[in-house]
Amino acid sequence: MKIYIALVTAAAIQSSSATKPQLTVEVHNGNFADIEGLDPKITWEASGESGDFDLEGGVEVAARPTSDLASLPRSIWGKASREWKGWGVSARAELESDKPSQAQIELEAEHEEDDISMKITASAGKELAVAKVEGIKGFDAGDDGNSHITINPRWDVDREDGDVILGWENDKTYVEVIANRDDQSLRVSRQIDEKNRVAPFFATNGTLAVEWEREIGEDNTITTTVIADESVEIEWKDHEWTANVEVPLDGTGIDNVSMKVKREVKF
Numbered sequence: 001m002k003i004y005i006a007l008v009t010a011a012a013i014q015s016s017s018a019t020k021p022q023l024t025v026e027v028h029n030g031n032f033a034d035i036e037g038l039d040p041k042i043t044w045e046a047s048g049e050s051g052d053f054d055l056e057g058g059v060e061v062a063a064r065p066t067s068d069l070a071s072l073p074r075s076i077w078g079k080a081s082r083e084w085k086g087w088g089v090s091a092r093a094e095l096e097s098d099k100p101s102q103a104q105i106e107l108e109a110e111h112e113e114d115d116i117s118m119k120i121t122a123s124a125g126k127e128l129a130v131a132k133v134e135g136i137k138g139f140d141a142g143d144d145g146n147s148h149i150t151i152n153p154r155w156d157v158d159r160e161d162g163d164v165i166l167g168w169e170n171d172k173t174y175v176e177v178i179a180n181r182d183d184q185s186l187r188v189s190r191q192i193d194e195k196n197r198v199a200p201f202f203a204t205n206g207t208l209a210v211e212w213e214r215e216i217g218e219d220n221t222i223t224t225t226v227i228a229d230e231s232v233e234i235e236w237k238d239h240e241w242t243a244n245v246e247v248p249l250d251g252t253g254i255d256n257v258s259m260k261v262k263r264e265v266k267f
Contacts, residue, residue, distance in 0.1 A: 023265040
């Protein structure tokens with residue numbers, strides 16, 4: 001599997017286009033005191049063609065000073081896709097540094113005209129083991145044709161458990177119901193105006209939450225999520241900057257506050 005990913009990535013690099021390396025720097029848990037609080041990484045992707053196949057590949061490398069060069073690579077991935085009898089099919093494999101002998105596999109197929117897609121997630125080491133299987137079927141509804149319904153059954157092979165996601169979309173409203181044999185949840189997302197979106201969430205296990213997304217400028221949004229009796233989460237995206245703050249509601253100490261700041265730099 002390592003050879004497969006390397007070949008796909010090399011073919012993509014040699015073919016046509018490669019994006020410029022992208023540097024991302026994160027600050028974890030508000031630790032600004034020293035370099036240990038920083039988590040810089042460089043990602044690089046390339047794409048190309050080989051016969052009927054579109055090829056993609058990429059790597060993620062830690063960008064920190066160290067004498068242990070072998071610890072810098074975090075992941076490498078390769079993807080091959082093509083059209084076949086109206087279906088768009090693809091296979092993606094990824095190796096992570098902490099599991100070098102086991103690749104994560106994703107197989108996908110989509111028929112756009114029939115509004116149907118399927119996905120299989122598996123791991124490949126000494127043996128191939130299927131982890132999850134899911135499918136999505138969409139239907140247009142309503143006389144005006146502006147409504148769209150999706151049915152998304154999912155099965156977790158490892159847990160021997162599954163659920164179904166039902167979605168309904170019409171104009172500025174999206175309703176999502178997730179149901180399994182133990183719990184059910186309902187999420188209603190409504191675009192109030194050009195700059196505000198609100199999405200309340202209810203679950204039979206007692207979880208209550210509401211999400212408010214506010215656009216405050218071009219490529220500049222603040223999303224606040226309040227989970228009753230649990231936490232308040234705030235995400236601020238401003239162009240290449242992303243800041244996440246999570247404040248637990250079961251305590252008042254500042255030590256319980258989690259903060260992450262991320263900056264993407266394109267060379």
